[in-house]
Amino acid sequence: MENEKDVLGSVGGAESQERKADFIRQMVADDLKTGRWNGAVCTRFPPEPNGYLHIGHAKSINLNYGIAAEFGGRFNLRFDDTNPEKEEQEYVDSIIADVRWLGADWEDRLFYGSDYFQQMYEWAVELIRKGKAYVCDLNADETREYRGTLTRPGKDSPYRNRSVEENLDLFEQMRKGEFPDGSRTLRAKIDMAHPNLNMRDPIMYRIVHEHHHRQGDQWCIYPMYDWAHGFEDSIEGITHSICTLEFENHRPLYDWFIDAVNEGRTDDGSGPWGRKIHHPQQIEFARLNLTYTVMSKRKLLRLVKENYVKGWDDPRMPTVSGMRRRGYSPSAIRNFCKRIGVNKFNSTVEMALLEHCLREDLNKTSARVMAVLRPLKVVIDNYPADQVEELEAVNNPEDPSAGTRRVPFSRELYIEQEDFMEEPPKKFFRLAPGREVRLRYAYFVTCTSAVKDAQGNVVELHCTYDPATRGGDAPDGRKVKATLHWVSASRACRAEVRLYDNLFTKENPDDVEEGQDFTAHLNPNSLETLRDCFVEPSLTRAKALDRLQFERLGYFCVDPDSKPDALVFNRTVGLRDAWARIQKTQTE
RNA sequence: UGGGGAAUAGUGUAACGGCAGCACAACUGACUCUGGAUCAGUUAGUCUAGGUUCGAAUCCUAGUUCCCCAGCCA
Numbered sequence A: 001m002e003n004e005k006d007v008l009g010s011v012g013g014a015e016s017q018e019r020k021a022d023f024i025r026q027m028v029a030d031d032l033k034t035g036r037w038n039g040a041v042c043t044r045f046p047p048e049p050n051g052y053l054h055i056g057h058a059k060s061i062n063l064n065y066g067i068a069a070e071f072g073g074r075f076n077l078r079f080d081d082t083n084p085e086k087e088e089q090e091y092v093d094s095i096i097a098d099v100r101w102l103g104a105d106w107e108d109r110l111f112y113g114s115d116y117f118q119q120m121y122e123w124a125v126e127l128i129r130k131g132k133a134y135v136c137d138l139n140a141d142e143t144r145e146y147r148g149t150l151t152r153p154g155k156d157s158p159y160r161n162r163s164v165e166e167n168l169d170l171f172e173q174m175r176k177g178e179f180p181d182g183s184r185t186l187r188a189k190i191d192m193a194h195p196n197l198n199m200r201d202p203i204m205y206r207i208v209h210e211h212h213h214r215q216g217d218q219w220c221i222y223p224m225y226d227w228a229h230g231f232e233d234s235i236e237g238i239t240h241s242i243c244t245l246e247f248e249n250h251r252p253l254y255d256w257f258i259d260a261v262n263e264g265r266t267d268d269g270s271g272p273w274g275r276k277i278h279h280p281q282q283i284e285f286a287r288l289n290l291t292y293t294v295m296s297k298r299k300l301l302r303l304v305k306e307n308y309v310k311g312w313d314d315p316r317m318p319t320v321s322g323m324r325r326r327g328y329s330p331s332a333i334r335n336f337c338k339r340i341g342v343n344k345f346n347s348t349v350e351m352a353l354l355e356h357c358l359r360e361d362l363n364k365t366s367a368r369v370m371a372v373l374r375p376l377k378v379v380i381d382n383y384p385a386d387q388v389e390e391l392e393a394v395n396n397p398e399d400p401s402a403g404t405r406r407v408p409f410s411r412e413l414y415i416e417q418e419d420f421m422e423e424p425p426k427k428f429f430r431l432a433p434g435r436e437v438r439l440r441y442a443y444f445v446t447c448t449s450a451v452k453d454a455q456g457n458v459v460e461l462h463c464t465y466d467p468a469t470r471g472g473d474a475p476d477g478r479k480v481k482a483t484l485h486w487v488s489a490s491r492a493c494r495a496e497v498r499l500y501d502n503l504f505t506k507e508n509p510d511d512v513e514e515g516q517d518f519t520a521h522l523n524p525n526s527l528e529t530l531r532d533c534f535v536e537p538s539l540t541r542a543k544a545l546d547r548l549q550f551e552r553l554g555y556f557c558v559d560p561d562s563k564p565d566a567l568v569f570n571r572t573v574g575l576r577d578a579w580a581r582i583q584k585t586q587t588e
Numbered sequence B: 001u002g003g004g005g006a007a008u009a010g011u012g013u014a015a016c017g018g019c020a021g022c023a024c025a026a027c028u029g030a031c032u033c034u035g036g037a038u039c040a041g042u043u044a045g046u047c048u049a050g051g052u053u054c055g056a057a058u059c060c061u062a063g064u065u066c067c068c069c070a071g072c073c074a
Helices: A009-017 A023-034 A055-070 A089-102 A113-129 A140-147 A164-176 A225-236 A245-262 A297-305 A320-326 A330-340 A351-365 A537-541 A578-587
Strands: A042-045 A074-079 A110-112 A133-136 A185-188 A203-207 A221-223 A240-244 A281-285 A367-369 A375-380 A388-394 A404-410 A412-416 A436-439 A444-452 A458-465 A486-488 A493-500 A527-535 A547-550 A554-558 A567-574
Touching (some): A023 A055, A023 A281, A042 A055, A055 A089, A055 A240, A055 A330, A074 A089, A074 A113, A074 A225, A089 A320, A089 A330, A110 A113, A113 A133, A113 A164, A113 A185, A113 A203, A113 A221, A113 A225, A113 A245, A133 A164, A164 A203, A185 A245, A203 A225, A221 A225, A225 A240, A240 A245, A245 A281, A320 A567, A330 A351, A351 A547, A351 A554, A351 A567, A375 A527, A404 A412, A404 A486, A404 A537, A493 A537, A547 A567
Parallel strands (some): A074 A110, A240 A281, A367 A547, A375 A458
Antiparallel strands (some): A133 A185, A185 A203, A375 A412, A388 A404, A412 A486, A436 A444, A444 A458, A493 A527, A554 A567
């Protein structure tokens, strides 16, 4: 623990562990130092259950959970379920699973904003009594007209000066369901000329006769976000209510509502209105944007509904469930979230950074295995036809404790088509006529001939092997420039492999021509399915979502569609490929 | 044209009046039974113009550019 930044007790510990604290953590540390919240730190992740979580939500979860964990505070998971028209139990379930998978722990603090509806209702009645809220009979169109514009002030609703008694009575009737949807609202009486549009008598409640996924038909009036959110935070004792930048304009309202309830209340609870309620601090940070994908729920919903992808968990989606199916690990995502930082200005992180974090984690943790995606048959002419050897292969060179396994070797093998060239260009080190290469963990082999079909395509290779190089080393010390992966033709298992690429061809899919939308830049080759792949036999034991490295190819995981007799793998991400870069510069 | 925010290498971030640093990307090279990993190195930055100061990314003034707000969505 460094002492150059000596702050109070455990607070100092938490702070100095974070070498470069972002502005929010600095704020939390300052609050702890000044005793603003009496030592409490309580954050929350408050999703609306109207869609699946994506990598942008992961950033928020990581921030909120990370702060609570680092400062010895609490982290709540709370559904902000105030709009029954958009919300579904399916989304609640997926969000719970995703937050848990990401490693954030809310312990026993899973809450629903809708469980606080009765308390919110009572506070609304209190505002009416204080003359700070009124029932308005304007319809949606009229309300918009009265609101004014960005540059023109609004004008007062004709219903703004109803008596407290009339407002109380009308609001009670609204709650009882005596009015149709949209016919009335409850509004805060603030200032119709306020330069911040959110303060022009914002709507607190609207009438919606709709079944709620959790509250059933108990309510037909539903609170608006601004009215509900601060109270949800207040009730739970949230200290730092962290949200995204677009809510900056809402902060004055967040504060106004809590202050309005607190007006006339006292610290000790004496007086007619009782004790003051807790007033959290709202803090805003910038959303995550990533190149080559889209992040808004609306656009992701369209991709699903219009069948551009196969569902919310399609491995091409930036959703948490899609990334899980793609083969991402929670720690890779967490690490990415740490690296991108937290700020107050919009930025777009390169997909390359995400992929770097992915490879960094997978390199350390995933078992190596051999698989041939585009097979080319190889016959080792001087190897006995009936012989099969079990050769020892290292499971993970980065982790000796992962041990070794045995891989069958036989006279007929498959290698990757792209590992052979009849006329190799400069810098191509792999197999070619007359050239010797190593088969990984097996033998040195030399290509003696290539068999072609009628169209001139190479369909089979003949090689000889050097028995003295068993295991992969030449006793005479001679070197080869390439090592190829391979599988035994007789022992390998057939598998389907799904190769994924960016969903969009443009870094910013929203950068479109007049009249187009983001779908104009969908990548037609974002999914390529290979059905004639071969994998080493050890893979029949792999379970759904197991993460592996196919040597020299990339990281792959077992798709949930996979069955022991019909294996299916997803390519999570390719290995960095120096040869591909050489090829690219040669063709340019 | 009202109000609220924000600008640091290609990208993402650090600096809290005192040597502009880190990571990703790109490029060199070394090493390698994965053209992976690893290691060493290179390229590259304070939105503009003034001012304060011994000293400015940081403070002041003016400007420029970008983002958000006119849902009975969140």
